[in-house]
Amino acid sequence: MTTMRAAVCTAHGKPLEIEELHLRAPLPGEVEVTLEAVAICHSDISYAEGAWGGDLPAVYGHEAAGRITGLGDGVTGFATGDRVVVTLIKSCGTCGNCVTGRPVICENAGAPASPITRADGTPVVKSMNCGAFAERVIVDPSQIVKMPEDMPAESIALLACGVITGIGAVINAGRLRPGEDVVVIGAGGVGLNAIQGARIAGARRIVAVDMSEEKLDDAMDFGATHGVLATADEPWKQAFKALGRGADLVAVAVGVLPAYNDALRYMGWGGRMIMVGMPHSGGMAEYEPVVQAFMGQHMIGSKMGDVVIQRDIPWMADLYRQGRLKLDELVSNRWRLDQINDAIADTRTGKARRNVILFDS
Numbered sequence: 345m346t347t348m349r350a351a352v353c354t355a356h357g358k359p360l361e362i363e364e365l366h367l368r369a370p371l372p373g374e375v376e377v378t379l380e381a382v383a384i385c386h387s388d389i390s391y392a393e394g395a396w397g398g399d400l401p402a403v404y405g406h407e408a409a410g411r412i413t414g415l416g417d418g419v420t421g422f423a424t425g426d427r428v429v430v431t432l433i434k435s436c437g438t439c440g441n442c443v444t445g446r447p448v449i450c451e452n453a454g455a456p457a458s459p460i461t462r463a464d465g466t467p468v469v470k471s472m473n474c475g476a477f478a479e480r481v482i483v484d485p486s487q488i489v490k491m492p493e494d495m496p497a498e499s500i501a502l503l504a505c506g507v508i509t510g511i512g513a514v515i516n517a518g519r520l521r522p523g524e525d526v527v528v529i530g531a532g533g534v535g536l537n538a539i540q541g542a543r544i545a546g547a548r549r550i551v552a553v554d555m556s557e558e559k560l561d562d563a564m565d566f567g568a569t570h571g572v573l574a575t576a577d578e579p580w581k582q583a584f585k586a587l588g589r590g591a592d593l594v595a596v597a598v599g600v601l602p603a604y605n606d607a608l609r610y611m612g613w614g615g616r617m618i619m620v621g622m623p624h625s626g627g628m629a630e631y632e633p634v635v636q637a638f639m640g641q642h643m644i645g646s647k648m649g650d651v652v653i654q655r656d657i658p659w660m661a662d663l664y665r666q667g668r669l670k671l672d673e674l675v676s677n678r679w680r681l682d683q684i685n686d687a688i689a690d691t692r693t694g695k696a697r698r699n700v701i702l703f704d705s
Contacts, residue, residue, distance in 0.1 A: 345369070346376075350460070350478030351684045352468065353402045356394030359685045360477070365403075365468060368459045369414060370482050375422060376414030377430055377483065380497035382476045383407035384684075384691050384699045385505050385533070386599070387622065391471060392688075395624040402469035403460060405476030406432040409491065409500035410703075419485050428488040431504045431653055432472040435486045447486070448648040477684065479703055489657045492665065498678065498700040499664065499671035503657050505648070506698060507671065509620060510537025510597060512649015512656065515545050518593045518618045522546030527583050527591040527610045528568070530598030531559040533674060533698045534620060536566045538595045540669060543567030551583045551591070553610075562697070566670060580609040596621050604629035608636065608643075616642045674698050 346367045351360040370376045388404040390396065408430040412422055422428070434455075435447035442450050453473070459482045460468040460475060468475075475481055491500050510533075514520045526542040528535050531554040542550045543566075551570045552563030560571030570586040572579045584590060590612020596603050599621035607617050608631050623629075636643070651657070663669035676696035679687040687699040 346480060348479040349681060350403045350468075350475070351405075351681060353392050353400055353404060355400065356392065360392065360688070362682055362684075364463065365478070366461045366463060367478075367480050367482065368461075370416035372417040373419060373484070374416040374482050375412055375419055375485050375488060376480060377408070377410040377428060377488065378413045378480050379408050379410035379430070379476060379478070379703050381409045381501040381703065382701045383498070383501045383504070383506065384687055384701070386691070387472075387505075388477070389688055389691060390599070390622070390624065397625070398471065399469050401462075401466070402471045403475035403478050404471045405478065406472040406474040407501050407504040407506065408474065408476035408481065409497045409504070410481075413480070422485060422488070422490070427491045427493060427500070429491050429500050429504050429657060430474060430476060430481060430483055431487050431489075432474050433487060433648055433651070433653055434473045434484045437486065445652055446650065447652060448650060477681070477701070479681070489653050492661060495661065495664065496672065498675050498702065501700060502671055502674055502698055503660055506533040506674070507537045507660060508651045508653070508656060509646075509649045510534040510539075511541035511544070511660065512651045513595050513597070513618045513620045513646040514538050514541040514593060516650035516656075517644055517646035518595065518616055520545040520547060520593055523548050524592035525549050525551075525587045525589070527551045527553060527594045528563070529553045529574070529594065529596050529603045529607055529610075530621060531556075531563040531568075532598065532694065535595070535597035536562060536674065536697060538597050538620070539563055539566045539568050542593075544663070544668065549587055551586050553579060553583065556694070558695070565673070574603075580606065583610050591615055593618065599623045601627050601629055605631070608641065611639075611641050614640045616644055619643060619645045675700055678702050
């Protein structure tokens with residue numbers, strides 16, 4: 345049994361509390377990773393706010409990087425000391441979705457009993473199969489990928505969620521073809537990566553839509569060719585003007601209902617809307633289905649960019665090492681674990697690309 349520090353959610357909507365928790369040793373088929381960095385995703389904040397329910401106490405966090413410090417019996421392909429990215433994507437490898445290249449929607453990815461407890465034996469939920477707002481995690485081998493030694497830990501951590509979700513949304517889910525036109529609604533952490541994905545895939549023009557001029561400037565740095573303020577009157581008309589027509593692909597990279605209500609207005613004939621951002625449970629969007637039927641438009645859900653992490657993360661890491669994928673530039677600030685509530689508050693302002701917690705080596 346290992347003792348570790350973790351940021352624990354004890355009540356939805358309240359600050360996280362730093363506690364000393366117990367982590368059992370890895371069981372057969374499990375891996376222990378001592379973390380170097382974990383990024384703060386808006387999904388973690390939404391969970392902590394109670395947007396999607398969930399049992400408490402819980403440890404959130406799911407964008408992490410670290411080194412393997414323990415292997416359960418039967419684990420192959422990894423060794424103690426390996427540097428890895430830790431994702432929430434747990435897959436069985438044998439269900440219909442896994443064997444057809446869709447492990448993000450594995451049918452058998454249910455979580456076993458949490459390996460985390462308080463000193464008195466109270467179970468603590470390992471949220472999203474990770475529980476990475478902690479110094480160590482125990483995960484399934486399907487959740488990790490070996491990473492190069494020359495990459496900063498914070499850049500590796502970003503590959504666990506925000507980067508793969510944004511890039512994968514346009515390339516894997518959206519099947520963007522060279523020369524197509526793209527609109528990305530929301531130029532935050534995920535949106536900037538959707539923009540990068542569109543640039544890498546050879547989009548003709550990329551229009552970023554956001555409520556912040558500052559974020560539109562960021563979008564241009566990451567590959568957008570045009571920026572449109574969402575606060576403008578009928579902003580989709582400005583996007584049409586920039587493209588000369590409706591978009592082939594519209595990626596909704598924010599979980600707010602007005603973005604979903606407006607997204608279809610940006611699309612052209614045969615366009616695809618990629619649904620990435622996750623509104624709170626119970627939120628309802630509105631659209632006029634006769635338009636989609638008549639114009640042959642598509643609405644496509646994208647979970648975690650439809651990635652296969654063992655295929656896509658090494659590819660993205662290689663693009664980074666070639667200077668073709670921006671990762672370092674996504675990191676807004678670096679924080680200690682005991683500053684996590686300040687980091688979350690900073691993330692809530694919407695100004696940060698990604699805040700990252702760095703652990704002591």
